[in-house]
Amino acid sequence: MNTLKKIISRLRVQAYLDFMWMTRDSKLCLINIVSDIILNLAGVAAVFLLATRFEGIGIWSRDQIVFMLGYAALVRGIMDMGFSYNVLHISRRIGRGQMDHVLIQPQPVWMAFLTEGFMPFSGIWAFLTGVGITAWAILQLNLTLTFYWGLLFALHLFTSCIIVLAFSFLWGSLAFWAPLAAEEISSRAVNFMYQLKSFPLDGLGPYVLLSMLTVLPVGFVAWYPARQLLGLETTGIWHTTAVAMILSLVAFVAFKKGMKHYEQTGSQRYLGWGHRN
Amino acid sequence: MNKQGHNGISDGDIAISLRDVSKTFYQRQRSEKTRDVLKNMFRPNIKEIHALKNVNMEINRGEIVAYAGANGAGKSTTVKLLSSVLAPTSGTVRCLGLDPMKDRMPYVKRIGVVFGQRTELWWDQPVATSFEWKRVIWDIPEDRYEAMLDFVKDLLGLGEFFNSLARQLSLGQKMRADLGLMLMHEPEILFLDEPTIGVDVLAKRNILKFIKELNREKGVTVMLTSHDMDELEQLAGRIVMIDHGHIAFDGDFRRLRSGFGDHRYLMLETPQESAPELTGATWSHSEGNRHTFTFDAAQTPIAMLLDRAAQQTQVVDVETHRAPIDDVIADIYEGWENERAD
Numbered sequence: 057m058n059t060l061k062k063i064i065s066r067l068r069v070q071a072y073l074d075f076m077w078m079t080r081d082s083k084l085c086l087i088n089i090v091s092d093i094i095l096n097l098a099g100v101a102a103v104f105l106l107a108t109r110f111e112g113i114g115i116w117s118r119d120q121i122v123f124m125l126g127y128a129a130l131v132r133g134i135m136d137m138g139f140s141y142n143v144l145h146i147s148r149r150i151g152r153g154q155m156d157h158v159l160i161q162p163q164p165v166w167m168a169f170l171t172e173g174f175m176p177f178s179g180i181w182a183f184l185t186g187v188g189i190t191a192w193a194i195l196q197l198n199l200t201l202t203f204y205w206g207l208l209f210a211l212h213l214f215t216s217c218i219i220v221l222a223f224s225f226l227w228g229s230l231a232f233w234a235p236l237a238a239e240e241i242s243s244r245a246v247n248f249m250y251q252l253k254s255f256p257l258d259g260l261g262p263y264v265l266l267s268m269l270t271v272l273p274v275g276f277v278a279w280y281p282a283r284q285l286l287g288l289e290t291t292g293i294w295h296t297t298a299v300a301m302i303l304s305l306v307a308f309v310a311f312k313k314g315m316k317h318y319e320q321t322g323s324q325r326y327l328g329w330g331h332r333n
Numbered sequence: 334m335n336k337q338g339h340n341g342i343s344d345g346d347i348a349i350s351l352r353d354v355s356k357t358f359y360q361r362q363r364s365e366k367t368r369d370v371l372k373n374m375f376r377p378n379i380k381e382i383h384a385l386k387n388v389n390m391e392i393n394r395g396e397i398v399a400y401a402g403a404n405g406a407g408k409s410t411t412v413k414l415l416s417s418v419l420a421p422t423s424g425t426v427r428c429l430g431l432d433p434m435k436d437r438m439p440y441v442k443r444i445g446v447v448f449g450q451r452t453e454l455w456w457d458q459p460v461a462t463s464f465e466w467k468r469v470i471w472d473i474p475e476d477r478y479e480a481m482l483d484f485v486k487d488l489l490g491l492g493e494f495f496n497s498l499a500r501q502l503s504l505g506q507k508m509r510a511d512l513g514l515m516l517m518h519e520p521e522i523l524f525l526d527e528p529t530i531g532v533d534v535l536a537k538r539n540i541l542k543f544i545k546e547l548n549r550e551k552g553v554t555v556m557l558t559s560h561d562m563d564e565l566e567q568l569a570g571r572i573v574m575i576d577h578g579h580i581a582f583d584g585d586f587r588r589l590r591s592g593f594g595d596h597r598y599l600m601l602e603t604p605q606e607s608a609p610e611l612t613g614a615t616w617s618h619s620e621g622n623r624h625t626f627t628f629d630a631a632q633t634p635i636a637m638l639l640d641r642a643a644q645q646t647q648v649v650d651v652e653t654h655r656a657p658i659d660d661v662i663a664d665i666y667e668g669w670e671n672e673r674a675d
Contacts, residue, residue, distance in 0.1 A: 062472075069469040073455060076462055156418045157453065161470055162442040319420045319434065321358060322413055332456065 062163070066171035074175040092181035096132065100125035100189065103254045114258045119196040120286050121256065126190030127285070128253040128278035131216045133183025135246075136175070139221060141332040143173030144246060147228035150314070151239030153323030165315070172332070197286070205285070208293070212281035215300035219276050220249055222300065226307040232314030235325050253277040273299055348522050348554040349392040349415060354424030355578075356385040356410050384410040386578040387424070394521070397548050397555040399565035402575035403666050408558040411575070412526045415556070416446040429521060442471065445520035449527030452511050454499035460510045461495050464517060471518040478517065485513035488543055505536025512540065516547070523547075525557045529564060537561075541568055562658040574662075576669050586658065593665050595630040595655075601642055602650035609645040611638050622649075627656070 078085055107113050107121035116124070135144055142148045146169075149155060158168045194201070228242035252274045257265055268275040276296045283289035284296070362378040363369075384407045392398050402408050413419040414426055417433040417440060426433055431440040454463045468478045486492050489509045494502055502510060508528060515523070525544070529537040541564060547553050559565050565572060566586050574582040574589075582589060590596075599614060601624050608616050608624035613633030617625040628638060635653060642648050 065469050069466055073458055073462055073466060076459070077457055156413070156448070157451070159418050159437070160416055160441050160446050162438045162472075163470060164438070319418075320422075322410075322419045326451070 059167075063167065063171060066163075066167065067174050070171055070174040071176050074177045074179070078177040088178055089181050092136075092178075093185050096129050096182040096185040099132070099250065100129055100254050103256075113256050115288065116256050116258070119193055120282070120288070122189060123193035123197060123286060124256065124278050124282035125254055126186055126188075126193050127213070127216075127282050129186030129189055130183065130213060131186075131220060131253065131277055132250060133180070133186045134213070134217050135220055136182045137179035138175075138217075139169075139173040140175045140179055141173045143169050144221065144224055145228075145240075145242045146225055147231035147238050147240065147242035150228060150231035150318070150323075151235040151325070153235065153326035155315075155318055155323070156326075199286075209285055212285060212296055215296045216277050216281055218300040218304055219273055219296070220246065222304040222307040223249060223273065225311050226303065229307070229310040229314040232317045235323055248272070249274050249277050253279075255279070269295075269299070273303060276300070346393050347391050348394045348396070348429060349390070349556065350425075350427045351388050351390045351411075351414075352425040352427075354385055354388045354414065354421045354426055355383065356407070356414065356419070357422045358382040358384055383578045385414075385421070385575075388575075388578070388580055390573060390580060390583065392554060392556060394554050395548070395552045396571060397544070397557065397569045399569035399572040400556055400558045400575065401560075401562065401565060401572055401662065406575045407578045408575060409526055412446070412448075412524050412556070412558060416444065416524050417441055442518060443520060444522045444524065445515035445518070446524045447508075447511055447515050447526065447528050449508075449525075449530035452499065452507055453514055454507065454510055456498075456500045458499060459496045460491065460499055460502070463499065463510070463514055467514055467517050473518055477519070481517050481519060485516050488546060489513045490539070503536075505532040505540075508532055508536065508540060509543075512543065519551070520553065522554045522556070525555065527559050528557065529559065529561065537564065544568060562662045566658045574665070576666075577673075581669065582665075590655070590658075590661055591631055593661060593668070594632070596661055596664070597628060597630045597635075597653055597655050599626045599628060599635065599638060600624070600650075600652040601626070601648055603642075603646045603648060605646060609642050611641050613641075614638050 078088065103113075103121060104125055107116070107118045112118050113121055149158075158165055161168060199205070224242040224246050227245040228238075230241055231238040252268075257268055257275050257279045260268065265275070269280065276299050280289070281296050284293060358381075360380045360382055361373075362380050363373045388407075388411070400408055400411065410419065414421055415428060415433060417437045420434045428440065429443055431443075433440050453467075454460065455466060464482065467473070468475075473481070486495065489512060491510060491513050494506050494510070497506075499507065499510065512528070523544075528544075529540055532540065544555060544557070545568060548555055555569075557565065557568060569586075571585055572582065572589055573580060582592070584592070598617070599611075601609070603609065603622055603624065606619070606622050608619050608626075610616075611626055611628075614626040614628035617627050619625070626638070628635075639648065639651065
């Protein structure tokens with residue numbers, strides 16, 4: 057209970073910081089909102105245009121593709137909103153020798169990362185774009201929204217986010233051993249997922265598809281969950297959850313090992329500019 | 334009665350205790366020859382760097398201790414060991430009766446750390462916002478927070494830039510804000526790793542004054558590293574000098590000066606432009622008829638030098654002053670280097 061209270065109070069102060077940052081200047085505030093919406097729309101535009109031109113892709117109708125794109129935009133929106141300040145791009149903090157800042161705070165490292173990147177005001181625009189696209193697709197598809205379906209949707213969304221985060225932390229842990237070379241590895245890992253998340257993977261060969269659902273689990277960011285939610289896949293309802301659990305366990309072990317290494321070696325490298333940027 | 338911490342170390346008067354603490358880092362060595370590429374990749378030579386070697390040190394509560402040493406001597410490693418960032422390779426570190434690594438969270442709540450070239454401030458936020466953040470993360474009760482805020486704002490003069498963005502502050506303002514932020518949870522020990530690096534003389538003077546006042550008023554234990562020896566001498570009663578991983582000197586500044594010779598400068602003004610020959614002093618330089626000598630006051634009393642000068646020429650004017658502590662320390666470092674070379 058005490059832990060929950062602490063998490064809430066930390067989220068509240070981060071929200072306050074974000075609100076103060078967002079409202080520092082009316083022009084910058086507007087530019088931030090518009091650019092976030094444009095960027096998120098641009099991220100799904102190519103696949104949307106293809107689906108419109110060919111009235112769908114493979115077994116997917118145009119509206120089903122839009123649903124998947126909306127889901128993918130939601131995942132990105134949640135990551136933007138919840139894990140900014142280089143929490144998602146964790147290798148930057150590790151590689152720049154900035155873990156020291158976290159270690160001198162009287163809170164568990166996990167709590168710092170769970171709360172420090174919360175930006176509900178400046179980060180929400182990508183999320184809202186995702187809400188808009190998804191809602192439009194649901195209307196077009198005439199989906200019957202039951203409580204169970206809603207629960208399934210929330211579970212898949214949550215586990216997809218966990219997969220992105222765990223994937224970033226797993227690769228990002230390399231920065232404990234190679235701070236300079238791996239400083240940007242989390243960004244690369246996340247960008248890899250973001251770039252491929254909008255594509256339906258149905259046409260891929262079995263081995264490539266298997267790799268996209270195991271070692272490079274980009275299929276679980278949007279494609280596989282959307283198939284489940286749209287009824288294109290009738291089995292394997294827990295696959296996304298299972299992959300999220302396994303991947304987060306592996307990432308946890310790797311990060312913990314990295315932290316042990318950091319405690320022994322520290323960092324010989326420190327980049328001084330605002331360490332959360 | 335003193336409480337007993339881990340391993341029976343007193344939690345009463347001793348704030349910091351290091352027992353046989355060693356810290357070793359491992360560095361890959363690479364040959365520049367292409368024929369060694371495979372060896373460099375798969376079986377590299379590993380060099381052991383002994384940053385600290387069996388260091389023993391105790392610091393009492395309420396002390397201000399200067400921790401000095403040349404670059405790479407092990408100063409920052411020690412501060413990191415004491416602030417829960419690094420674990421020792423061997424030995425025991427106890428601060429306030431706690432193990433900085435095992436008891437990290439309760440421990441860091443009771444200490445404050447400032448690394449000179451780093452900042453805890455939120456870069457794109459007004460200074461005030463970082464203080465609010467600090468209140469929440471450190472769980473500072475509202476009344477204590479308000480009282481401390483008044484105290485640090487007043488003492489450090491934060492009011493003039495409290496609502497400015499952190500990234501727009503000058504180095505001196507940023508350091509003052511960081512110091513204030515660090516104090517908000519009323520730490521019992523402060524670790525200041527080069528806190529005045531890059532700041533101007535006025536800001537430096539204010540920061541030193543502040544640390545002194547804090548120590549006097551609140552009894553805070555301070556461990557301070559710096560390359561500026563004058564600054565350390567102004568502030569600390571005790572200096573611990575580290576050289577290549579071990580404690581080379583631990584005592585007060587007066588003992589440091591006398592232990593390594595009481596170096597002084599003597600300036601004599603004479604009617605002639607040629608300098609007199611003074612046994613027991615070394616001629617340094619002359620500007621017209623003003624001649625400067627260096628000497629060790631512990632070996633040669635000043636009266637003896639003046640007497641010798643008066644036997645050779647008329648002495649028009651005399652000035653004498655101690656060698657700056659920087660020169661003393663530089664001589665000590667040089668001496669250690671020479672000893673190692675021999």
